[in-house]
Amino acid sequence: MTELPTFGAGIWHFATYKDRYATDGYGPEVGLLEQIDRAGAVGDLSVVDLNYPFVGFDGTLDDVRAALERNGLRAIAITPEIYTRDFVKGSLTHPDPAVRKQALDLLHEATGVAKELGCDYVKLWPGQDGWDYPFQVDYHDAWQLALDGLTELVSAHPEIKFVIEYKPREPRIKIIFPSVARTLLGIEKIGLPNLGILLDFGHSLYGQETPADAAQLAIDYGRLFAIDVNDNLRGWDDDMVVGSVHLIETFEFFHTLRKNNWQGVWQLDQFPFREDSVQAARQAITFLKGVHRALDVLDVEALAAAQARHDALAAQRIVQRALLPNLLDD
Template identity: 35%
Template structure:
């Protein structure tokens, strides 16, 4: 395993949906202490401003923990002011404030010893036909990321795309459109967070999307989880899509990905800390399966175009 495991600090705190709260709230300090006890943890992903504070005061606790930081996650969706959009708000002042969130997070990231922030613009999009001015939304998005990436060249801005939620349609729903945006902006420090669960609900093949992001030189970050493609359930990796997860890990090996991997895994039942510990163990076991199958065998199956005996050999390799 060449990559490094990171805990999204939100996954070991409170978790709720429209109907229930499933996990208890924990302070930043509590979550950092817990993270230190979970085996195979290499770092954490804190959220700005919810974890780090609008003034960045929470950075002191992260530093004191001694944990490395994979990226600063910028939340520009849940505060009431963002209800009608952040990057694509019709309010120019709010769009400017959104860009300032990114710039502040970039400064905090550098202060915390990482070279990356990640952002998922889930509130930017539309629900109904004729609800949004698509030309303006696209133009505002380009302008926002151009301004943000120009703030400092030593910190990467990684966009986590998603097909839907909170909007029925989101401005950046797929890998292809996100890479197109990166090209339109043109900044070398703008790239993509490839979330396996988000690729699945978009009807994508995670391994294929990872490959094209790498080819574009814009694969900055990877998130793992799983779902049934019906919704982004944030389940344990490979709990539904075993073969697709193994294929994604194989391509990470093939391209030599040695960056950070974080895990959007939220659990309704049981202990959420145990879920993250189990996630790390599952990922290690998946790597062992790849070792058992053997890279040469996998590559020969790919080269063969997967005739019947290829799938047979894959299945036998699990025995």
């Protein structure tokens, strides 16, 4: 078997969740250090993505660093919270210049924390940047504000990478970076080498993309810096355990990464509302290890030949033989 990839998770995987019905949460509050301890209890995680600011945490960065070290973890990324109440009309695209400055100040501060923790990248999820109604915004102006804000941020920190996590909607009905294509368009327009894409598998599904195709496009432009994996029913961003619904498309996604020799972290972005968070992570990683083994035995030459003929049935049978050998009778 080839060497296993590095596995990671967003630290929110181990938090407590609320929604508009269970407003008191689906369990007791879990503090940041306990979240890190739970991540460490999984056993196969090497890195975590941390939200910033550390809401409800009154300790120091040294306390966070110590918690990571005692659990054998490293912070791979910082995700600044530019999608909270202060930014309900947007962060980089907010109509008020003072709020845009507030957002950029937070982003610069978060980048400083990422550098102190030795992170690989800062993740930008501009969930409040967009619109809800026709005629609500001037589309040209909103797009230009997004590009100008990103240029100011990313150019100021050439020594660290930044990634845009695109998503079609939620919380805004239309998010300004909704797809791999539009996100690439913005990145190429900005033209900075340290700005790329984090491709969230579930967001790609939800946006009616083929995730493997989206990954290939981002790779072809040299912009696939990171991935998050999960699953959903394609009607919403459910953040279910990876592989629980779209088995074949998940396998195709990872086949595309291997075919292109993409070497990044296989990172979980799951929201186990009602499930044990440690067990959900363990089960996901067990599945991902199975995907890795199946990639090792996949007949890539036969698959390439079938694809060259556009032979869907032959390609499916080759994939089933690698991924689901007990399904076949020969």
